[in-house]
Amino acid sequence: MDADLVRRAPGRVVVSALAGTVGRDYRTATDNGVRHLRSVGADDVVAAPDVREDRDAALEALAGADLLVLPGGSPSRLLAALQDTGADRVIADRLAAGALLMGSSAGAMVLGAWTVLPDRRGARGPQVVRGLDLVPGVLVVPHWSGRASCDDWLAAIEDEVPDDVVVLGIPEESGVLVEAGVRTAVGRSATTLVREQRELPLYAVS
Secondary structure (H helix, E strand, O other): OHHHHHHHOOOOEEEOOOOOOOOHHHHHHHHHHHHHHHHOOOOOEEEOOOOOOOHHHHHHHHHOOOEEEEOOOOHHHHHHHHHHHOHHHHHHHHHHOOOEEEEOOHHHHOOEOEEEEEEEEEOOEEEEEEOOOOEOOEEEEEOOOOHHHHHHHHHHHHHHOOOOOEEEEEOOOEEEEEEOOEEEEEEOOOOEEOOOOEEOOEOOOO
16 A cells, blocks of 8 residues: 555655654654655655754755655544644645545544544544644544444534534555545555445555
């Protein structure tokens, strides 16, 4: 799945683990992402500077990405880092120019129209807020293993998220490829369309 995206990227792959804390956590997660992508075939892959520490250099790195990778961690930390620094606008511009974007766990969560913030809780469960809307009309529930594993998330989603938003339950080692608005399940297991109570067709990546 990851190797397929690397093959699709016409040039540089840029990793930015902004879902981690500033400093060692960011550097470790970003470097792990770089090593992983090299192991699946990326020749030109770099770690972006942390935009919270060096905004200009980080935005320049993001603006040069043909494939931008956002690893997992805290979705609330990632969303704030992107929105507070203008990195979200740079990413949107790169997508409009034809670049690819890959998010893992929290990295996938913030890309949709809505996202759950599990580390920010109210009286009725985790907060659900607007995402970056780079993948319109969806909300991602990562690490999906069935409704029983995230009842409080689903209750909060039903309270806050409009009925026309598609809720994607994505299992481990799996993902959803979005091309021209078409969603295809890829990876080890099928993704669940939670509200429709059915699975997306799963296609093997060659």
